[in-house]
Amino acid sequence: MGTPLSAFGALVTWIACIGTVFGITGATYTEVASNPPRPQHPVASLPAAAPAQDPEVPIPVNSVQIRSTPTTTTTVVAYEGEGGPEPVVVPDYKGNSEARCDMWIETAMVAGWQIDELPRLNYLMWRESRCDPDAHNPDDPMGGSNGLVQINQFWCKTTQYNPGGWLQIQGVLRDCDELYEPLTNLLAARAIYEHSGWRPWGWRN
Numbered sequence: 786m787g788t789p790l791s792a793f794g795a796l797v798t799w800i801a802c803i804g805t806v807f808g809i810t811g812a813t814y815t816e817v818a819s820n821p822p823r824p825q826h827p828v829a830s831l832p833a834a835a836p837a838q839d840p841e842v843p844i845p846v847n848s849v850q851i852r853s854t855p856t857t858t859t860t861v862v863a864y865e866g867e868g869g870p871e872p873v874v875v876p877d878y879k880g881n882s883e884a885r886c887d888m889w890i891e892t893a894m895v896a897g898w899q900i901d902e903l904p905r906l907n908y909l910m911w912r913e914s915r916c917d918p919d920a921h922n923p924d925d926p927m928g929g930s931n932g933l934v935q936i937n938q939f940w941c942k943t944t945q946y947n948p949g950g951w952l953q954i955q956g957v958l959r960d961c962d963e964l965y966e967p968l969t970n971l972l973a974a975r976a977i978y979e980h981s982g983w984r985p986w987g988w989r990n
Contacts, residue, residue, distance in 0.1 A: 873900055878908035886916035889933060889967055896971035906974075909934055909986060918967045931961065932970035934986070940977060952976065 875890055885907050898906055913935040914920035923929040928938040941952045941961040952958050955976045963969045982990040 873903075875900075875903045875907055878904040881908055881911075884908050884911040886910035886933070889916065889918075889971070892967050893971050896968060897975045898971065902978075905983070905988075906934075913986070918970065919965055921965075928961070931964035933967055934970060934974045936964050936970060936973050936977065937985075938964075940973065 873890075873894075875885075875887065878884065887907065889910060890903060890907060893903060893906055894900075910916055910933045913930075914933050916933070918933050920933070920935065921929055921931055922935055925935075925937055926939070927942060930937045938961045939951075941950045941958060941964065943950055947954060952973050957973045957976055958964070958969055964973060977985055982988075984990060
């Protein structure tokens with residue numbers, strides 16, 4: 786019977802053999818740090834994006850004014866009819882071939898004058914102002930007459946019957962000086978014509 790020491794040595798040898806068979810070797814342990822730092826995501830490292838800005842909104846144009854432009858038209862004027870642009874022939878008034886202001890015919894049509902009224906109106910502008918929108922006759926009463934068809938300032942001044950001015954009440958203008966603007970002058974003439982016909986200009990209609 787062997788000694789206890791030899792029995793212990795045999796046990797150690799047997800354990801070593803088993804470790805060799807099953808691949809068990811002496812293990813070394815490394816200390817694992819608790820809560821290791823997490824790698825930073827690439828997006829997280831980018832600088833903060835600038836706040837979005839509203840696109841610039843264009844300011845609407847609300848100050849467009851209709852202003853007349855003289856043309857070189859003689860007897861034919863472009864007119865926007867129901868079927869599209871149509872030529873409008875403005876005959877001479879009673880054979881007065883040179884008494885014409887064709888450069889203001891389009892403006893007259895914008896002001897509401899009808900085609901059959903244009904020959905006399907064309908002649909009237911020539912007779913009263915020689916087609917000059919700045920014409921002024923200081924010899925007429927009530928401060929004189931202004932513009933293309935020489936509208937007397939009676940129509941735009943305060944009177945006993947029209948405290949605010951007749952043309953102002955109609956909404957045509959605010960001041961007599963506006964009669965020097967061709968479109969305003971012809972708008973005023975149209976309002977007067979619808980009220981009194983041609984009589985203010987010396988015709989019996």
